[in-house]
Amino acid sequence: LLSGAALLAGRGGGPVRGEGAAEGAAKLPARALGDGPAATILAAAMGHWHRGNPAAAHPDVQEDSALLQVRDMSGDRAGGAEPAETVGKRVFSLMTQEQARRLLVAGFLGPAALADGRLAAEVAAVTNAAVLRIRSALVVAGVPLAELNATGNAQKDLVERSRAASGRRRWWEPDGAYPDVWRLAVTGGPCAGKTSGMATLRTALEAGGRRLVLVVPEVASILFSLGAMSHGSFRGYVDEEYRAFVAGSQLMQIALEDIWAEGAEAMLRSGGLARGAILLTDRDAIDNKAYVQPWNARTALTWPETLHTMGLELRKPGLTQRELVQRYQVGVVILQSWAIRLGKLNAKLYDAQCIGKDTHNPFRAESVEQSKALDEVNWHVYEESYPKEKICHITNDVPTLSDKIHRAASCAEGLVRALQAADGRGEAI
Numbered sequence: 272l273l274s275g276a277a278l279l280a281g282r283g284g285g286p287v288r289g290e291g292a293a294e295g296a297a298k299l300p301a302r303a304l305g306d307g308p309a310a311t312i313l314a315a316a317m318g319h320w321h322r323g324n325p326a327a328a329h330p331d332v333q334e335d336s337a338l339l340q341v342r343d344m345s346g347d348r349a350g351g352a353e354p355a356e357t358v359g360k361r362v363f364s365l366m367t368q369e370q371a372r373r374l375l376v377a378g379f380l381g382p383a384a385l386a387d388g389r390l391a392a393e394v395a396a397v398t399n400a401a402v403l404r405i406r407s408a409l410v411v412a413g414v415p416l417a418e419l420n421a422t423g424n425a426q427k428d429l430v431e432r433s434r435a436a437s438g439r440r441r442w443w444e445p446d447g448a449y450p451d452v453w454r455l456a457v458t459g460g461p462c463a464g465k466t467s468g469m470a471t472l473r474t475a476l477e478a479g480g481r482r483l484v485l486v487v488p489e490v491a492s493i494l495f496s497l498g499a500m501s502h503g504s505f506r507g508y509v510d511e512e513y514r515a516f517v518a519g520s521q522l523m524q525i526a527l528e529d530i531w532a533e534g535a536e537a538m539l540r541s542g543g544l545a546r547g548a549i550l551l552t553d554r555d556a557i558d559n560k561a562y563v564q565p566w567n568a569r570t571a572l573t574w575p576e577t578l579h580t581m582g583l584e585l586r587k588p589g590l591t592q593r594e595l596v597q598r599y600q601v602g603v604v605i606l607q608s609w610a611i612r613l614g615k616l617n618a619k620l621y622d623a624q625c626i627g628k629d630t631h632n633p634f635r636a637e638s639v640e641q642s643k644a645l646d647e648v649n650w651h652v653y654e655e656s657y658p659k660e661k662i663c664h665i666t667n668d669v670p671t672l673s674d675k676i677h678r679a680a681s682c683a684e685g686l687v688r689a690l691q692a693a694d695g696r697g698e699a700i
Contacts, residue, residue, distance in 0.1 A: 360415045361507075363406045363498035365430075371395035374493070375534065379473075379485045383541035384534030397442070397526040398493060401519030403430065405499050408515035414507075442526040443585045449532040451539055451547045453690065455601035455683060456555035458653065460608030460646025461637050462625035468606065468676035469551060475680035476549055476687065483538055483548040487531045490520045490554070510570050517559050517572060521581045524556045528598070549601065549687070556595045561652040592656060602661030602686045604679050605653050610642035612667040661686065 371394035375385060384390060409416060457472065459465040473484045495503030499516050528550065535548035564573045574592075582590030610621045618639045625635060625642075637645065653662065663682035669675050 361406075361409060361498065361501065363402055363416070364496075365402060366395045366398045366493075366497060368392050368395045371398070374488060375531075377486075378488055378531060380531070380534040381538050381541075384537045390530050390534050393530055394527065397523055397530075398497070399430070401494060401523045402497050402499065404519045405494070405512055405515045408511040409509060412509050412511040414509055414512075442522060442529055443587050444529050444532070448529075449536055452532045452535045452550060453547070453601050453687070454528065454532075454550045454552055454555075454599045455686065456552045456557075456599045456603040457606075458554050458558065458603060458649065459606030460610070460649050461642040462609045462621065462635060463606035463646070464609070464672050464675060465553075465606050467672060468679060469553070471676045472604070472680050472683060473551060475677075476551075476683060480544040481546060483535055483543075483545040485531055485535055485548065485550050487527050487550050487552040490523045490527065492553075494520060494523070508569065510572075513570055514572055517563065517577055518580050518584070521556060521559060521577065522584055524552075524554075524558075525585065525598075528552060528556075552599070555599055555603065557592070557653065557656045560592075560656065561649055566648055566652075596657055596661075599657075599661075601683070601690055602663065603653060603657050604663045604665065604683055605650060606675070606679060607650075607664070607666045608642045608646035609667060609672075610637075610639045611646060616640065616643060617667065660689070 368388065368391050372385060372388070372391040374394060375391055380390070406416065455476075457465060457469060469486060473486065476482060476484045491499075491503070494500075494516065499519075500512065501507055531550050532548075535550065539545060539548060559577060560574045563570065563577060578590050578592060578595075582588050587594075608621075609617055609625055611617055612620065616639055621639045621642065624630060650664065654664075663679060663686060665675055665679045665682065667675065669678060
């Protein structure tokens with residue numbers, strides 16, 4: 272999840288459009304669910320996806336992104352590297368308000384949005400609510416736990432704030448709540464260039480300062496850094512924890528997007544050249560569809576079940592996939608893994624640029640075959656979820672990563688202009 276679309280150990284994808292895993296499985300490509308080489312590759316990839324994730328392989332290593340600075344959020348992680356087979360104890364941490372403020376700054380929110388500290392308090396609260404939910408699921412399952420990193424009054428305060436935040440807001444703003452803020456999701460397969468390309472996308476969409484462009488961080492990265500799923504390694508997998516992780520990350524995705532939108536509105540009101548804002552979301556509320564049944568044989572959790580739970584907790588019973596997709600008014604940019612070039616395996620370039628200590632992500636270990644299979648899962652899920660006209664699928668039929676990202680930026684600008692025309696506001700955003 273952190274370093275492209277690598278599927279989580281025991282994580283797979285959700286059913287395609289339809290109401291059940293069986294129906295979804297019937298529609299999936301044979302190469303994804305059959306007994307052939309691709310199915311074997313996919314199963315192997317799901318068994319060690321975390322090696323492509325620096326935060327999972329070593330929790331104190333920052334993800335290779337200047338836009339997501341979650342290093343050190345979980346403080347001391349003694350025991351984080353202990354094998355699940357011999358040690359069942361787990362370590363969790365809570366996010367402080369200062370850490371939340373740094374996350375907002377990393378997402379390019381400015382002084383107008385940060386002045387009173389309220390948004391930082393809300394980021395910390397909703398994050399900690401998710402952490403406590405995941406930890407509680409382990410308690411119920413009887414898994415031994417270590418103490419949280421915060422103790423005494425500090426821990427009590429963080430816990431109380433998280434519970435208050437959970438009950439105070441629905442985190443599903445009505446249509447039109449932020450009329451000058453649009454969302455564009457950015458996703459991709461392993462070693463697709465998502466992290467490298469985010470800065471270029473942001474600069475291009477700023478249109479010389481006429482637009483404010485902010486970046487909403489990847490939710491799973493944050494939760495892994497605070498202890499979820501054994502700091503993202505999935506050692507000692509417990510399905511109850513995984514279900515809580517999926518449910519908590521879905522709600523947190525919605526909450527962070529709304530917090531960033533509120534901050535963007537505050538920045539627009541403070542004056543300046545920008546007349547509208549675009550939120551680049553590092554993945555989106557559809558992402559977990561790729562990590563439940565039928566792609567993930569390790570859990571019985573399905574996408575319809577995930578939507579049902581999400582709807583109840585957002586006080587929006589009957590929540591549909593279409594409603595989630597409509598949150599991303601601009602659409603989605605999907606970057607193809609460098610494991611594929613011109614439709615074929617791209618082993619030489621992939622091994623040179625994506626594997627090894629001198630690459631952007633020295634902990635990635637998916638083979639070229641595994642990454643190709645994972646990329647196909649990711650593309651299938653999004654192709655089934657978003658309207659065709661809202662998708663920028665950027666494949667590797669260009670010479671360089673720079674060419675690829677500039678093509679993505681051009682396509683994203685096209686999506687923005689199409690929305691401008693449909694919205695009737697011309698160049699308003």
